[in-house]
Structure formats: C-alpha cells, structure tokens
Amino acid sequence: MSDAYPHLKDIISKVIDKMHGEADSKAFRTLRSYPGNERQPAFDEQVSAIYGIEHPGSTGVIYVMDRAMRTGYTCDDPAWANFGQGAPEVGHIDGCMEKPTHIELPVGSREYAPADGTKQLRIAVANLYNDLYRKGQSSQYTYENICIVPGGRAGLTRVAAAIGDVNVGYFLPEYTAYEQMLSVFKKFVPIPTTLEEDKNYHIHPDTIRKEIVGRGLGVIVASNPRNPTGQVLEEETLETLLNVCREKHTTLVLDEFYSAYIYSHDQSKNGRTVSATRFVKDVNKDSLIVIDGLTKNFRLPGWRVCWIVGPKPVIESMESCGSFLEGGANHPLQLAAIPLLDPTVYRNETKHLQRHFRAKRDYVLKRLREMGFEIRVPPEATFYVWLDLCKLPEPINIGLHFFEECLLEKVIVVPGIFFDINPSHRRELFESSCHHFVRLSFGPPLDQLKKGLDNIEKVLAKFKSKK
Secondary structure (H helix, E strand, O other), X not given: OOOOOOOHHHHHHHHHHHHHHHHOOHHHHHHHHOOOOOOOOOHHHOOOOOOOOOXXXXXXXXXXXXXXXXXXXXXXXXXXEEOOOOOOOOOOOOOOOXXXXXXXXXXXXXXXXXXXXXXXXXXXXXXXXXXXXXXOOOXXXXXXXXXXXXXXXXXXXXXXXHOOOOEEEEEEOOOOOHHHHHHHOOOOEEEEEEOOHHHOOOOOHHHHHHHHHHHOEEEEEEEOOOOOOOXXXXXXXXXXXXXXXXXXXXXXXXXXXXXXXXXXXXXXXXXXXXXXXXHOOOOOOOOEEEEEEOOOOOOOHHHOOEEEEOOHHHHHXXXXXXXXXXXXXXXXXXXXXXXXXXXXXXXXXXXHHHHHHHHHHHHHHHHHHHHOOOOOOOOOEOOEEEEEOOOOOOXXXXXXXXXXXXXXXXXXXXXXXXXXXXXXXXXXXXXXXXXXXXXXEOOOOHHXXXXXXXXXXHHHHHHHOOO
C-alpha cells in the first residue's frame, strides 16, 4: 500500500499523532479521571475500591455540572450563565399560568402512592391525551393506559427493566441519560444508528425499516422532538414510522418530553403539539410506549412527576417494575398536578410557551451567527442548539476544550461527546462523530442568555488573538 500511495503512511501517522495529543490534553485527562470514565485497564489492574461494586459513570450533564461547581458555579450566582442543564426557565412567562407556590397536604397524601400512580392523576393524563390527540377515534386511553413515575429517567428505567432478550435500536446523537439506561440492564443488546448532519439528523422511516430487518430490532428507543439536535418528526413521517413498527412487530419507545416546544409552524398556529399517540389504532394493541411529564412542557422539573402511556399490559409491567425500582412518585405533588392537566389550560400554556421560546431561539441563533458560527441545522423544536465548533481555532474546535474554556468565563455548555451514547463503553470515546460539537440550551431566562453569549464572545476573542 505504501508503494502505491507514498504519502499515505505519513498522513496517517500525523493524524494518529494529532489524535493522541488531543486525547491526552488536560480536558480529556480530567474526564478520564472521573470514576467510570477511565480507560479500560489491563486485567490485573481491575481493582475496585469496594469489592464487587463497579462505578457506572455519571451522565454527561452530571459531569458538566460537577465540573462547573468545582470551578465556582452556584445556582444563585448571577455571574454565571447555565446553558448546560436541560431545564426550561421556571419563573413568570407572559400569558402562562402562574404555578402553585403552596399545595394542600391531605392526610391521605401521607401514605405511599400506588407504584403506578394515583388513579385521579392517571385519569387526568388519559383525558389530556384523548382531548389533544384522539378526538373522533374509537379507541381511547383510560387510566389503565397510564403509569405515573418519579421523573423521566425513572420512566426510561422502568421500560428498560422490562425489555426482554432482544436487540434494541437507538440513534446518535441522543439524550445523555440513555447511556446508563442502555448499559445497566444486561438482557438486551443495544445497537446504534448514526444520524447524518447533511440529512438534518432526520430519522427516516425507510432507515427504520432497514434497521429492523437488517439488525433484527425488537425495540426502538428515541426522543421526539430530538435532544440534542432540536429536530422533530411530525405528522405523516411520524404516522409512517408507527406503521413500519406495527408492520414489523417492533415496539417503539418515544421520549416526548419536548412535545410542546415546536417552532416549525407559523406563529398563528402556536399551541400545536406533537405526539405519536395521535396515530395509534388500538391503544391496547399497538406497541407504542410514550414517556412525558411535567418536567419540560409544564416547566416543573423539580416536581419529578412524569408518566408512561402505553397498552394496558405494558402499564401492568411498569407497575411491577416500579415496585422494586423506586416505589413511585411523590404523593402530594401527584394530587397538585391534576388541575394543571386540564386541556384548555394546557393549550393556553403551550401557545404562550412557544411564543416565548421561539423569540429566545431566534435571539440566540442571531447572536451565534454574528459571532461567526455556522448553524447548518437550526432547531425546529426543543430549546437546544447543536453547535458545530469545526470552524473555530484549535483547541476550542473540540467540545471538551470549548467547555473547559467556557467555564473560565462562567458559562456552562455540554460537550457533544456525551450525546454519542456508548453503552458499556464499547467504543473509544475519542472517535466520536460528536467530538466537535456542544449542546447549548436556550432554556434559561433571556437576561442569562445575553450574559452567557457575551461571555462566549470573550472565549472566541481570546483564541482569535492567539491565532
């Protein structure tokens, strides 16, 4: 090979040297120093601090927030801009309802709630989905199709605990918490499919069909709208996807936590939401499982009240899993959540939420473009920008380096490698296709966004002056 291509050996050598140099940088060494992120040691070096206990590693966002706190971040320090944690602003938004500041604590709420949630809240969730997505359809959700869980991660974990001995498909990039969910339970085999930037990170039904047939997928897990790319499957595409899974007898698990953060429509249609439940034919036979909750769409992340929607047999399984995993959601807050799920209240909330977050998205994209960033795939949903750093000078064209430099200017972002979901660390971290990206959240209030973007400009100015 070297005789035919005399320069190829030198080129490969230089690329490898560059990769090794970057991988041994301070930012990468810091990441490797955290428990669960070490390089795979030799057999005789595998010694645990506590015999028989392994550290699973932290999710990317937890690592990011820990690094930020070690650099001086506190949530009440106005000098910081947190673009990292995936949470919407929780304060006043014009037109949105004011969230409760006090709740009633009836004597009965002192008892454990059922592992599948209080019946009243399950009824309210079922009614909301029927009103939003199932009008005129003969098959309607009931409380028996709903399981209440203590947060989105608990919903994902319950589903994962019930998945049998099958191949499970997922897509890259994807929400960071999927990595642990796909690693801890050992019965199934997780199989990734990488989505392409030049196709707008779109999950095409033909790709799904090919993956199901070629890889023998029994379950597919995905977020829609997509975290971190801000893309969304809608209407005909979503219906076709569900039809493919029905045809191929594959269960589709969709995380729909950003179903109200949609900007692909004209502003006159604000209030429109997206859910695959619209295209279910029989709520007790179609293999669709949806996870959502108060966290994002209701802007109540601290309540940890979420739900699973699915066929009755699935919900019965979710109840059993909850009984040995975490026991169920907070009882008083389940009761407090019921009035929030009134369909009229929710539609109004969504209308004003979309107006507010669309304006923040447009402001952030404008500022980033003015700084010289090329936004090739702008978000049509969620409150995230999947930010490509390739055009920046070294070393801040790498997500981990950009993240560490931003911390020095009191800005938090999430390195893209954490969205390259890598169950059980089977692949080398450095080879990630997400290496040159960060996720930037426009969830915080506008004044924090302005401050953080000003500070990102300082990072860019520092390295442009060194170029």
